[in-house]
Amino acid sequence: MKQTHIDSYYAATRNHTGDFPTLEELVECDVCVIGAGYTGLSSALFLAEAGYSVTVLEAAKVGFGASGRNGGQLVNSYSRDVDVIEARYGDKTAxxxxxxxxxxxxxxxxxxQHYDIQCDYRPGGIFAALNKKQLKGLTEQKNSWERYGNKNLRMLDATDIKREVGCDNYVGGLLDMQGGHIHPLNLALGEASAIIGLGGKIFEQSAAVEITYGEPITVRTAKGVVRAKYLLIAGNAYLPQGLDNRVTSKSMPCGSQIVVTEQLPEKVARSLITNNYCVExxxxxxxxxxxxxDNRLLYGGGVVYGAREPDDIEQLIKPKILKTFPQLKDVKIDYRWTGNFLLTMSRMPQFGRIEKNAYYMQGYSGHGVTCSHLAGKLISEMIRGDAERFNAFASLPHMPMIGGRTFQAPLTAMGAAYYAMRDRFGI
Known part of the structure; x- marks a missing residue:
C-alpha cells in the first residue's frame, strides 16, 4: 500500500518537489542507502559530492519518519553530553x-546556504532551567561546551529569560546561538533535491525486503534490485524487524508527540518568544x-515507550502548553501528530560495521537532527578510507535493551517515571 506523509503541519507546508519514482529495475551503484531520513540523505549527499554513485531506497516518502516529524530544533551535542562521556568512556574518547x-x-x-534550501532556518536555542539544580547543570554545560570551542553561549538569569520567554516557570537558562530551528521536512526535501542534482538516485515506495551480503551486495525490493559495492542501513526507528536483526536488536523505537496551534497575531507570538529562539x-x-x-506555536513533549500511538495527542500536550503559557487557554490546536525516534540503552548513537562492506548508523535517542548529519559525513570519510572518526563511535559498546523485546518498553517506562519524579521535586 502506498504510504504518504502523515497529516502534520510540516506536510501541509512542505515545499513541492513531486514524487520520486518506485524502483522497478536493476540498478548498479557504488553505495546503496536504505532509508531517506537525515542519516541516509546526509550520507548520500556527502558521497555524491565525493563522486560516488548512490542509490537511496525509501519504504515510504523522503522524510516520512522522524526526519520529517521532529520539533525542528538544532540541538548540539549528543543525548549524553561530554561530561557523561568522560565519566563513562574516558578522557581520550571524550x-x-x-x-x-x-x-x-x-x-x-x-x-x-550551499544548496539554497528554503527551510525557515532561524538561529538561537534556549535551554530553560526549572530549578536551581538545573541552572547549575547549565553553568557546567556552558563551561564544558566552551572547552570544545563554542563561544556563542550566554547564561540567562531569571530576569533575562523572562525577557526571552513569556513564562514564569524558569529560574534561568542558557542561550546557544550555534543552535537554532528549521522546518525539518523541507530540509530533508532540499537535501534530496541536492542528491538528484549530483546524479544520485532516490526511490520512494521501495522498501528493502531482502539483503544478500557479498561483493557486490544485493538489495531486493518488491519490484526491483540494487547491486552495490557498499551498503548503509539507515532506517532508524522505522527499520522493519527481520531485515537484519543485528541492527534492530539493541535499540527501541519510542514515540514523541507534537501539536501546532492556529496562527497567532504577531504581537502574541512575540510575547511568547521574543527573539524567535527555540526552547527546551x-x-x-x-x-x-x-x-x-507563520507564527504558530509548535509544542512537543512526552515519550511513549515502544512507539505506540497515543489515543489523544492533544490531551497529552495541551496541559503542557497551558502550564507554560496559561495565556493560550483559548487557542485552538490545528495539527497534532506523533513520530518515532530510536532509543539506545546508553543513549549514545550506534555506528557499526555488520559485514566487510556494510554499515549502519542509528539510535540518536532524541538528538537526531544534528547528529544524523554528522553521521553522514563520517560514513563518507569511512568509505573514502579515513575510518578514525567513524570508529570513535563504532568502538562504543552497544548494550542490549534491558528486558529484551518483551519487557524493554515497560522497564524503560518505569525508569523514566523515576526520573520524572526527580524532575518534579528538583532532586
Whole structure:
C-alpha cells in the first residue's frame, strides 16, 4: 500500500518537489542507502559530492519518519553530553567525540546556504532551567561546551529569560546561538533535491525486503534490485524487524508527540518568544517548543515507550502548553501528530560495521537532527578510507535493551517515571 506523509503541519507546508519514482529495475551503484531520513540523505549527499554513485531506497516518502516529524530544533551535542562521556568512556574518547559536538549543526547551515534550501532556518536555542539544580547543570554545560570551542553561549538569569520567554516557570537558562530551528521536512526535501542534482538516485515506495551480503551486495525490493559495492542501513526507528536483526536488536523505537496551534497575531507570538529562539526545558522527560514561520506555536513533549500511538495527542500536550503559557487557554490546536525516534540503552548513537562492506548508523535517542548529519559525513570519510572518526563511535559498546523485546518498553517506562519524579521535586 502506498504510504504518504502523515497529516502534520510540516506536510501541509512542505515545499513541492513531486514524487520520486518506485524502483522497478536493476540498478548498479557504488553505495546503496536504505532509508531517506537525515542519516541516509546526509550520507548520500556527502558521497555524491565525493563522486560516488548512490542509490537511496525509501519504504515510504523522503522524510516520512522522524526526519520529517521532529520539533525542528538544532540541538548540539549528543543525548549524553561530554561530561557523561568522560565519566563513562574516558578522557581520550571524550576528546574525540567532543571535537564533533557542534559539527552537525554546522553541516546543516552549510547545506542550507550551499544548496539554497528554503527551510525557515532561524538561529538561537534556549535551554530553560526549572530549578536551581538545573541552572547549575547549565553553568557546567556552558563551561564544558566552551572547552570544545563554542563561544556563542550566554547564561540567562531569571530576569533575562523572562525577557526571552513569556513564562514564569524558569529560574534561568542558557542561550546557544550555534543552535537554532528549521522546518525539518523541507530540509530533508532540499537535501534530496541536492542528491538528484549530483546524479544520485532516490526511490520512494521501495522498501528493502531482502539483503544478500557479498561483493557486490544485493538489495531486493518488491519490484526491483540494487547491486552495490557498499551498503548503509539507515532506517532508524522505522527499520522493519527481520531485515537484519543485528541492527534492530539493541535499540527501541519510542514515540514523541507534537501539536501546532492556529496562527497567532504577531504581537502574541512575540510575547511568547521574543527573539524567535527555540526552547527546551531541562527535565529528563523534557518539553520543547518554538514558533513556526507563520507564527504558530509548535509544542512537543512526552515519550511513549515502544512507539505506540497515543489515543489523544492533544490531551497529552495541551496541559503542557497551558502550564507554560496559561495565556493560550483559548487557542485552538490545528495539527497534532506523533513520530518515532530510536532509543539506545546508553543513549549514545550506534555506528557499526555488520559485514566487510556494510554499515549502519542509528539510535540518536532524541538528538537526531544534528547528529544524523554528522553521521553522514563520517560514513563518507569511512568509505573514502579515513575510518578514525567513524570508529570513535563504532568502538562504543552497544548494550542490549534491558528486558529484551518483551519487557524493554515497560522497564524503560518505569525508569523514566523515576526520573520524572526527580524532575518534579528538583532532586
Amino acid at each position: 576528546e574525540v567525540l567532543g571535537s564533533m559536538i557542534f559539527e552537525g549543526a554546522d553541516i546543516i547551515r552549510q547545506r542550507i 526545558d531541562c527535565n529528563y522527560l523534557l518539553d520543547y517548543y518554538r514558533l513556526t514561520a
